[in-house]
Amino acid sequence: MLNLKSPMVVVSNRLPFVLKRNENGELQRKQSAGGLVTAVAPVVIQCGGLWVGWPGIHMDDPHQSVPESDPGDMGPSAGLKSEQVVPVHVEEQLFDDYYNGCCNATFWPLFHSMPDRAVFVADMWEVRMEFGLVRSAACLILSAFDCSMLGLGLAIVNMSLPRGQSYSTVNVMFAYQTVDALKKMKMKNQEGEERIPLVWIHDYHLMLAANYIRQECEEQNLQCKLGFFLHIPFPPWDIFRLFPWDNEVLQGILGNDLVGFHIEDYCRNFLDCCQRRLGCRVDRVHNLVDVAGRTVKVRALPIGIPYKRFEEMANAAPRALQSSQQIVLGVDRLDYTKGLVNRIRSFERFLEKHPEYLGKVALLQVAVPSRTDVKEYQQLKEQMDLEIGRINGRFSTLNWSPIRYIYGCISQDELAAYYRDSSVALVTPLRDGMNLVAKEYVACQVDKPGVLILSPFAGAGETMHEALLVNPYELDDVADTLHRALTMPIDEREMRMYHLKKREQTMNVDFWLTSFLKVSIKTFPGHNVIGVH
Numbered sequence: 001m002l003n004l005k006s007p008m009v010v011v012s013n014r015l016p017f018v019l020k021r022n023e024n025g026e027l028q029r030k031q032s033a034g035g036l037v038t039a040v041a042p043v044v045i046q047c048g049g050l051w052v053g054w055p056g057i058h059m060d061d062p063h064q065s066v067p068e069s070d071p072g073d074m075g076p077s078a079g080l081k082s083e084q085v086v087p088v089h090v091e092e093q094l095f096d097d098y099y100n101g102c103c104n105a106t107f108w109p110l111f112h113s114m115p116d117r118a119v120f121v122a123d124m125w126e127v128r129m130e131f132g133l134v135r136s137a138a139c140l141i142l143s144a145f146d147c148s149m150l151g152l153g154l155a156i157v158n159m160s161l162p163r164g165q166s167y168s169t170v171n172v173m174f175a176y177q178t179v180d181a182l183k184k185m186k187m188k189n190q191e192g193e194e195r196i197p198l199v200w201i202h203d204y205h206l207m208l209a210a211n212y213i214r215q216e217c218e219e220q221n222l223q224c225k226l227g228f229f230l231h232i233p234f235p236p237w238d239i240f241r242l243f244p245w246d247n248e249v250l251q252g253i254l255g256n257d258l259v260g261f262h263i264e265d266y267c268r269n270f271l272d273c274c275q276r277r278l279g280c281r282v283d284r285v286h287n288l289v290d291v292a293g294r295t296v297k298v299r300a301l302p303i304g305i306p307y308k309r310f311e312e313m314a315n316a317a318p319r320a321l322q323s324s325q326q327i328v329l330g331v332d333r334l335d336y337t338k339g340l341v342n343r344i345r346s347f348e349r350f351l352e353k354h355p356e357y358l359g360k361v362a363l364l365q366v367a368v369p370s371r372t373d374v375k376e377y378q379q380l381k382e383q384m385d386l387e388i389g390r391i392n393g394r395f396s397t398l399n400w401s402p403i404r405y406i407y408g409c410i411s412q413d414e415l416a417a418y419y420r421d422s423s424v425a426l427v428t429p430l431r432d433g434m435n436l437v438a439k440e441y442v443a444c445q446v447d448k449p450g451v452l453i454l455s456p457f458a459g460a461g462e463t464m465h466e467a468l469l470v471n472p473y474e475l476d477d478v479a480d481t482l483h484r485a486l487t488m489p490i491d492e493r494e495m496r497m498y499h500l501k502k503r504e505q506t507m508n509v510d511f512w513l514t515s516f517l518k519v520s521i522k523t524f525p526g527h528n529v530i531g532v533h
């Protein structure tokens with residue numbers, strides 16, 4: 001059980017829910033159910049903390065407050081009171097430039113070591129504008145919002161902020177809102193003890209926010225500690241240095257006191273970059289970086305899943321797959337990093353090599369629509385449709401098709417049943433920070449266990465040693481490994497799954513959160529800000 005003495009302020013691109021309008025036009029919360037929200041929201045609620053993020057909707061009146069959750073809402077962030085939520089309203093065009101332009105068109109492919117897909121446009125980044133100027137502009141926008149002068153706010157966005165400053169401007173807006181909320185927080189508890197808030201910034205959307213928060217807090221004589229967690233890989237120096245403004249990103253991340261990555265490899269990459277690009281003194285034994293008179297702690301903190309919840313869902317869910325065929329399962333966001341096209345081509349290769357499986361095995365691919373307004377993602381969808389159509393056209397019979405394809409979101413219960421009832425999970429991203437699907441599959445093996453096939457290019461490949469590891473670029477390797485999985489004796493499956501389950505059960509999402517907080521305590525000695533019981 002986690003019990004925080006000091007408040008935690010989570011800063012992430014999105015709030016733990018999105019706002020939607022109901023048929024009467026009223027705003028309502030729609031819960032997000034990801035692992036991060038499930039683990040972190042209860043802690044924020046318990047310690048009277050805050051969650052700063054984009055509400056998922058562009059509001060006509062940004063002055064409007066976030067509604068309380070519906071009375072029947074049982075989601076993990078339902079207990080988060082309206083005053084604990086700090087929505088960051090960003091004008092539509094600016095948000096598009098920042099999110100689709102810089103975050104998804106530049107950082108996402110680059111950090112996944114796919115530089116050919118990355119767009120390096122000065123207009124989308126350019127951060128050389130003095131912090132003071134960016135801040136003044138952002139503050140002007142926000143104060144215009146405060147006065148409900150939306151028209152003026154938007155005019156300022158269009159006039160004084162060339163599109164170039166989208167990433168830094170939005171980071172400043174998040175920082176400004178965070179500091180504004182910190183100002184209103186009580187810094188002492190009932191016993192008169194100091195409560196120094198821990199600000200926990202998440203992911204590649206907000207890599208510059210820490211220094212802005214730090215500077216603003218110094219100016220306003222406020223205290224806080226800053227932690228950061230990157231959910232995607234941190235690439236090697238040779239890839240990272242392709243980004244023309246690489247030093248600014250490094251300095252931005254180093255604005256934090258504690259920096260967390262999923263695995264040691266990413267920590268090493270980050271330390272390399274700090275040393276080679278910024279010339280920082282780096283302690284590779286203790287994973288420390290010296291910068292501007294401070295020491296930043298860098299840690300591998302692999303994220304886990306709410307294991308028990310998935311296990312319970314798998315135990316309770318009715319049978320989902322009624323067919324007598326064996327199912328090979330893929331579950332992903334439709335993203336080019338997930339290796340979906342390679343995967344279905346590997347399955348085609350498997351059918352070519354093992355025609356005895358025709359009519360007996362099917363690949364069930366569930367793909368959640370993602371970033372659907374981006375051209376590259378639309379092209380991937382078209383490519384998937386074409387390839388699946390081609391393979392199904394080639395092998396299908398009257399009663400059987402080799403690939404079943406669901407393009408959409410499915411409920412967690414249904415997902416748990418799919419995991420449980422599949423013989424094999426094919427988790428073969430070309431590159432992935434961690435990959436939670438591999439872990440969820442393991443948690444749901446409550447019946448006769450299936451086999452996990454996993455790419456070593458996912459962070460999960462670092463620890464899930466009992467999975468069958470395959471190179472997703474080698475179609476024959478994947479096809480042969482799939483054959484091995486389908487013919488694996490039950491005792492080997494049980495033995496492998498036993499160890500996989502044991503590890504994920506322990507290293508679940510609460511363990512991840514506790515580890516982060518424990519490192520925070522050690523990072524901020526003397527402040528005694530957090531108690532972990």
Ligand code: ADQ
Nearest residue numbers: 231331332333366367368408409410432433434435436437
């Ligand atoms: P993602 O890239 O989104 O996360 P992943 O870790 O696989 O990737 O998580 C996907 C989540 O979406 C899973 O919880 C899964 O259950 C859910 N999901 C997938 N398909 C679904 C469907 N059709 N319907 C409903 N739910 C579906 C980023 C990084 C990862 C990192 C996580 C957490 O890219 O590498 O593991 O953050 O840090």
